[in-house]
Amino acid sequence: MTATSIFVNLPTADLARSKAFYEGLGFSINPMFTDENAACVVLDENIYFMVLTREYLGTFTDKQIVDPKTHAQTSIAFTRDSRDEVDAVMAKGLAAGGTEPREAQDYGFMYSRDLEDPDGNILGFLYMEPTAVEQGPDAYLAGQGAESSAPTA
Structure with missing residues (x-):
């Protein structure tokens, strides 16, 4: 395959x-x-x-194409191997003409930042603690003596 x-x-x-x-x-x-x-x-x-x-x-579609400057249709997220790598790609994106629509989000087990390209398409870059990936955020944070601040759907 x-x-x-x-x-x-x-x-x-x-x-x-x-x-x-x-x-x-x-x-x-x-x-x-x-x-x-x-x-x-x-x-x-x-x-x-x-x-x-x-x-x-x-x-490619009969549907209206939204303007990503005013409407969010999707947000695409990419993992990085460390918080520093998240910050490094953000620095590149900001230097290339992107914008950061909101402050970094730090949930203890996950660190993420959003970057909008010049058209407003949303790209997320995140680092998640490997132990949190294996155990889940609640178990990881409990092991750290912290309460979950994970985003909920």
Whole structure:
């Protein structure tokens, strides 16, 4: 069985600006799947962003394409290996033209920060304590002598 690849389609009002932003985060652009309507942003060998002009994205659906500056349709989160790596990718994203819409969230077992690309698409970067991944947040925090501050659905 081959590995599943993930292609996330994101709308943009300015394709050149989006390409520069994602390259600023350290991702590459696959020129074979990039033209005046879309850019293929390579996150790793199985994860890709297709940054599409709003008009072109509209050809894939009969639904209205929301403006990510004013409406959240999705939030995509990526893990990092440490809090420092979360802060480092955020620094790159802010330097590349992104914004941080809210302060860092520290739940004791998980540290996360949100980054909005120049179009307003939300990217989350987080670090979770490995023991919390294995035990669950409540058990991890109980072992630390703390109460759970985990977000609830």
